[in-house]
Structure formats: C-alpha cells, structure tokens
Amino acid sequence: MGRSPCCEKAHTNKGAWTKEEDDRLVAYIRAHGEGCWRSLPKAAGLLRCGKSCRLRWINYLRPDLKRGNFTEEEDELIIKLHSLLGNKWSLIAGRLPGRTDNEIKNYWNTHIRRKLVSRGIDPTTHRPINEAEAATTISFNSSNKLLGKEERCSPKCPDLNLDLRISPPHQQEPFKTGTSSRSSTLCFACSLGIQNSKDCSCTNTTNSGFDFLGLKSGVLDYRRLEMK
C-alpha cells in the first residue's frame, strides 16, 4: 500500500496554467503569503494540486524571478557549482538570485551540457572527455577522511568530482553575503563559499571558517529569506 495521494486527482486540472488560474494564485499568495500548499488550492478557489500551485509559484509567478537569457557569468558559475555539487539544482539555484532550480536544470540539459562537450569536457565528471573515459575511480584529498564514508562512496560514484577540501570549522565567523563587513577581497572560490578548495587563490586565513556554500550560515535558505 502506497501513501495517499497529495490531493484528490479526480477533481484537479492538469497541464498548462491559464491566465485566470495564475491571477487567482498570485492574488491569494499576495493576500495570505505562502503557507500550507495542500490547503491553498481550495482556499484560493483553484482546481489544482497543491504541489502544482507551489511549482507554478516558485518557477514562474514569483515576482523576484529574473527571466531572460543566462549571462556568461551565470553560465560559468553554474558549471563551477555543478562540478562541486553535481545535480543539486536547488543548491545551485541558491547561488543564482532570481533563478530557479527547474530553470537551471533545463538550461543545463539544453545548453551547458552541449557547451561543455564542445569544449571537450565531460559534463558529468567535468574532466576532459578522454580522461573521463579512462577514469574508473575518483581520488579524494586526504582530508576526505573526515567524511568517514569514502569506502562506501568512492568506487561507486565515478560521476562525482568532489575535488575539494572539506574540513571542520576552525573559526565560527559568520559569512555575511551582500555586506561590506569583510575587509579583504575574496577570490572566486571564496566568493562561492568554498574556501580551501583547489580553486581558492586567496591567502586570507581569516576566511578559513568552513561555510561550504553557505550551509553553515543558512545563506542557502534563500526562499525563506526572500519572503521575509
């Protein structure tokens, strides 16, 4: 026996949203905010599944969405983040304000994947294609032992290229994005919150506090931050 469906499918619309449905959803969320998605459709007078409403809002109707083509900088950032995180689209989206996980996922599959292949780079491993074909295992830095799972993972995860150094925090200095509280300039890797990676070129030891992609500081919880 599976779990009960998230909504009464017999009485819900599917497929493309109409203008009227969009208007209803936007009006309801403007008046009441994002809340219980399960009960929202009924409250808003929509014959839609709650999940469908959430997706429509997150991916299309949110006022802070950027829209339009991805810039070259965004392309490179996505590639860099994907090389570190793999298909963690929501985490990647958290580093691209105004972009959604779905949008990035689609963009990756339709554009960036091809772009990397044309550069001779395997889009899964982020290694040169010849090298990626030959590689059957991945090597971690010695510090990966902190994970304690390498024996389980390394032989079975050839598609992950987590060639970064992961270490416990030495200092609990909060990572404040979008502020000028930092006195020193950061390299590209550190600006992503991936201090100590192989790409880190800055020598500022005060930034060595571990805040991998803002996981410690909660920076990645962008949606919650935006709604406040």
Place this chain on the structure above:
DNA sequence: AACTTCCTCAACCGCCCCGAT
C-alpha cells in the same frame, strides 16, 4: 505550403526528508 524533425521548457511524478504527534 506541407510535412517532419529537433529543441525548449513548463509541468508532472514519485521519492525522500523532516517535523509533529
């Protein structure tokens, strides 16, 4: 102009995580 193939991306599906009970 008509047809076919390719491409894009909005939307759906099913699973997983996590907090509440």
Place this chain on the structure above:
DNA sequence: CATCGGGGCGGTTGAGGAAGT
C-alpha cells in the same frame, strides 16, 4: 521509537514552436 503528512527535490515527459527538407 514508529507513523503520518507536508514540503521539497531531481528525473522525466510532452506540448508547442522553430528549423530543416
């Protein structure tokens, strides 16, 4: 501790438009 329910995520699908023949 086990179960339940809601939210969130990643993979996949398919409609519609663009490009090619």
